Amino acid sequence: MLIDSVTLLVKAGDGGNGSSSLLHNGLTFKGGPDGGDGGNGGNIYLQGSTNINDLREFRFKKKIVAQDGTAGGRQKLFGKNAPHLTLLVPLGTSIIDTARKKNYEITDTKRLLLVAKGGKGGRGNTAFKSATNQTPEYAEYGKKGEEKKLLLELRLIAEIGLIGLPNAGKSSILSALTNANPKIADYPFTTLEPNIGMMENHPIADIPGLIEGAAQGRGLGARFLKHIEKTRILIHCIELTDNTILERYATVRQEFERFNKALLEKSEIILLTKTDLASEKTIKKYKLLFEKRGKQMLTCSLYDQKSIDALHVELNMLIENI
């Protein structure tokens, strides 16, 4: 199961307290202040990683707490700064801080996003020594570390999205074009989670089948429609099995419109699948019908390796040129 949404509580470490201490040793009975500063609490960062596919790590780990700084001590002993915590999340993770109305997104593996800042250590009484007060006896408390409730949402980052009604052959195409091995079967909703495969260095996502009403939550579609938002090209797969092709096409487009109109603006290629099941005449007819609507057309059959090779070449060209 793809875990693409979690709520997380992050609590950075508190600063250690400053120490209030006056020097006294064998030589000095009551010397000057010698209390050291407390150490800083640990920060919490998020960082993108290409080795992680979803947010399952945080499914049961609801609260992440960084260590506190240690307190300052006598003899100007500084407290230790606590180590920072870095949590790895998949690329395409959005971080929503609802309380502060802030949104962030993790798009690369280099930058660290600070999500909770550790509290500063309190100053020891040595820091308060002045001309007018040579022996201050007060020190600061460490500051509290930030605590935030964050919503993490993952949107898969794929260049190409394979979409269409159930059973259209999406997973079959993914497995023919990429290194992925998705489950393939002749019943609807075989794919329950999006699969990602790599065609050379281009990620392709195979999305579970959409049905009428998907945008309102029917079938499996709604949860996964958001994953298409990031793709650059949509390959709309339509199987050539009966004469309801245009209606089936319209059904999927309507769900896009209901979910997010921006999906309609995406570059869309129509891929008529299972050409082995249709006559030349039928294939030609539908090719023309879609071309008339200004759509780019491709056709393929799993049982015609040439058509798969041509599809491969065509998709590579499309990606290069978009």
Ligand SMILES: Nc1nc2c(ncn2[C@@H]2O[C@H](COP(=O)(O)OP(=O)(O)OP(=O)(O)O)[C@@H](O)[C@H]2O)c(=O)[nH]1
């Ligand atoms: N005849 C023929 N059958 C095909 C072709 N491509 C896929 N199939 C069959 O069609 C059925 C559905 O294929 P899938 O790839 O699982 O379809 P899907 O679109 O991923 O389906 P969902 O995951 O349910 O949305 C399977 O039985 C495949 O073997 C093809 O080119 N020709």
Ligand SMILES: [Mg+2]
């Ligand atoms: Mg599938």
